[in-house]
Amino acid sequence: MQAKTKSAIKLGVVLALIVLIAVCGLTGSLRIGKYRFYPFSDFLRTGLDLGGGVTANLAAQDASLEGLDALLDEATAMLRARLAGMELNEADAVRQGDGVRVDIPASNGAKDLLEVLCSPGHVEFLDASGNVVLEGGDLASVKAVVTTNSLGESYPALEFRLVPEAVDRFAQDTEALAGQTISVYVDGAFLSSATVDAAVVGGVGYIPMYNYATYAQAVEASRLYAAVLDSGELPLALTDAGAGEVSPQAGANAARLVAAALCAALVVAAAMLVVRYRLAGVAGALALAIWALVAAFLLCELPDVTLTLSAVAGLLPGLGCATGGSALLIRRCLRHGGDGRAPRSALRAGFRSSVPALLDAGAVTLVAAALLYWLGSGPVRAFAVALLVSCLSALAVLLLLFRFLLSNVLNLAEKPFAFVPAQKRAAQLSGALRIALPAALVIAAVAMLLFGVAVKPGYDFGGGAAVRFALGEQYATADVEAALAETGIGDYQIARLSPIPADDASADEAAADDETADAATATDAASAGDGLTDVEIRVPSPIVPQLESAQSELEAALAELYPQTRLVSFQTFSAAMDGDTALAALWALLAACLCAAIYAAIRFGLGGGAAMFCSGLVSAIVACALACVFGWAFRAEMSLLSAAAFAGVCSLSASALALNRLRETQRAPGASRLSRADIAQTCAADIQGRALAANLPMLLCAALLLIVGPLGVRAQGFALLAGCVGSVFAATQLVGRLWARLDVRKGKKAK
Secondary structure (H helix, E strand, O other): OHHHHHHHHHHHHHHHHHHHHHHHHHHOOOEEOOEEOOOHHHOOOEOHHHHOEEEEEEEEOOOOOOOHHHHHHHHHHHHHHHHHHOOOOOOEEEEEOOEEEEEEEHHHOHHHHHHHHOOOOOEEEEOOOOOEEEEHHHEEEEEEEEEEOOOOOEEEEEEEEEOHHHHHHHHHHHHHOOOOEEEEEEOOEEEEEEEOOOOOOOOEEEEEOOOOOOHHHHHHHHHHHHHHHHHOOOOOOEEEEEEEEEOOOOOOOHHHHHHHHHHHHHHHHHHHHHHHHOHHHHHHHHHHHHHHHHHHHHHHHOOOOOEOHHHHHHHHHHHHHHHHHHHHHHHHHHHHHHOOOOHHHHHHHHHHHHHHHHHHHHHHHHHHHHHHHHHOOOHHHHHHHHHHHHHHHHHHHHHHOHHHHHHHHHOOOOOOOOOOOOOOOOOOOOHHHHHHHHHHHHHHHHHHHHOOOOOEEOHHHHOEEEEEEEOOOOOOHHHHHHHHHHHOOOOOEEEEEOOOOOOOHHHHHHHHHOOOHHHHHHHHHHHHHHOOOEEEEEEEHHHHHHHHHOHHHHHHHHHHHOOOOEEEEEEEEOOOOOHHHHHHHHHHHHHHHHHHHHHHHHHHHHHHHHHHHHHHHHHHHHHHHHHHHOHHHOEEOOHHHHHHHHHHHHHHHHHHHHHHHHHHHHOOOOHHHOOHHHHHHHHHHHHHHHHHHHHHHHHHHHHHHHHHOOHHHHHHHHHHHHHHHHHHHHHHHHHHHHHHHOOOOHHHHHO
16 A cells, blocks of 8 residues: 555646646746746747748849849849758748849848848958958858867958868968958958968968857857858848738747647557556656657757748657557556566566667667768758757667656556457458558559649649738738638748838839829838838639639728738749759658668568568658649648658658567577467567557648648648558558568578
8 A cells, every 4th residue: 555655646737737837838827936838839940831921022122134043043142042051851942033032031131141141241351451352252162160269269260261262362362461460341341351371372261250248149240251162252232022921821829739639649648558558558648748848849959940831741750759669568467467477577577578669769760860861852851860869769768767667657556467369360451552652652643643732732842923012001911812812812921021111113103103102202202100011912823823813802902901002023932942952852762761770680680671671662652642643732841751751761660560460489499390370470569559549640741731631731740640540551551571581691591
């Protein structure tokens, strides 16, 4: 009774802490004196798809330049390079009409970055007499570093390397300027200065970042200027043609709906553990709650995490790992206890036999995540970061806390091992169906691609169009949404923009079209009030014809609410992702599968490594094929790449659990008489149980995103659902059979 009371108190304290932290994290309502606990939402950084951001429309200052289109394309490429250098992987730079549009997530401090990002980037090194020593064209590369001076003090700086033609010239100039000061100016503004101690040979030099109040400000400034200077000077001058706020690409309430789907999947997963394993399942439910809080804390604290739909895909394998790992540990402990062992002995034996499987699955996942982060970019890197956070959190909870939770939960029962879960029979497909089903799916997907009906491109892959109206006064976004609903347009994005500057030609033409000068004056007065008098409505490429036909109707609907409404522009914009980026993401996924297979080959033999590699590829191919076959119902965005990575990673993790179970049976006493095919058949039910335990919560979350999410979220939900299907199919139907057939020692044994 004493042990039971102690366990109840310990679990009560754990539950109280979970509830307290969850309430504080969700509501931020707790205050203790002058201290307040803020909610997680105040610290989570969201991307453009879930949180919206800031947009800037840049137009050529001289629209009569020869080869303007080529110059704008070059400027767009440079702006993308600057975004990548600033590590703003969720930002976009696309061609829109006769200019460039830049979108930056609000969580990245976008308003402060836009001025630096869109600057021309003209750099000059001047001596004390104002003579030019170096210019931007002489710089081959620039990067932010931390170096030390002659006194051993560290300071942020810009390390630059010169082009070969400028190396000797700069060495001669610095030798002549020894003891004098060289100042660096960017776009005419002073950046830094330094005294020349000796000739700079080798073509490598440093620009010290001294002129900042704090060390952190100097580090941030060096990072920004390195990205600007390394990309080169923009080929033409750009002017602001309107800036403002842009709504979330996935839908206005996308972030809340995604959070609700994750919470619902977490609750259902906890309920599944309790229903399946009764009292022991309570330990699994507590472990899931702790995992969710730890993962949320890390997402808030780590600097490189941005919550996007791709990151949500990276969180789901952690949920599967926590659920499947809890089920594995509970099942093993209950089975050892059912064999008549004492409670402590049963727990020890259950954890001893289960931890290798958890470590194998975790190691395979972390190896794949590291490769995806190293080789990927954009959505793939966001997926990899979230995957690392979620899986490391799940492994930490399972390995460090779960035994404490399970032992105390079982202490509450009079007969802790009276219930032992029964092993269900595995559902196995015939050999022909294992090949025919994925082959038919891939053939159907290829056929639909050839006929152009498989994938409906979204903003990222197909671009779209943007129509801009000047409303002349403050407006409510709900009114614009109602006008769009009247015209039947349901897939859109809204940007609130400042008015076009008065000296811009388009503004002059629009003002000339106004009926009276008083109306123009009223518009200018309203514009000066808050700078948010223009609305830009963006639609993906499949909706462009519908927007064109409904343009007049939309203008009339807005004019009923805002009489000064006038059309400013109708422009198309390019895709945010090119084929090279998508191809690089697929190569990163292939490399991740290969490295995970090498780990599996070391642990389980060449047959196991080959089986894991084939399983990961097949699951990703099946997921992509499903997305293509049903792509006509959803638009394809960059998050589709993360969904393919999700399918591959889930399959790798499930394959590691399956191979661990096969090796365990192979090493059991008396198993030497069994063939590999017999071992695979014996383990089929257990392998299927492990795969389903890990994938069911992810399936549920994907289904919720598909059902209740807005259009942008539904596409990601369906892609994740396809990934779960591909993972379950590969883990339950392929790994065991491939492992049995790829026995490299079979020929040696026959001899």
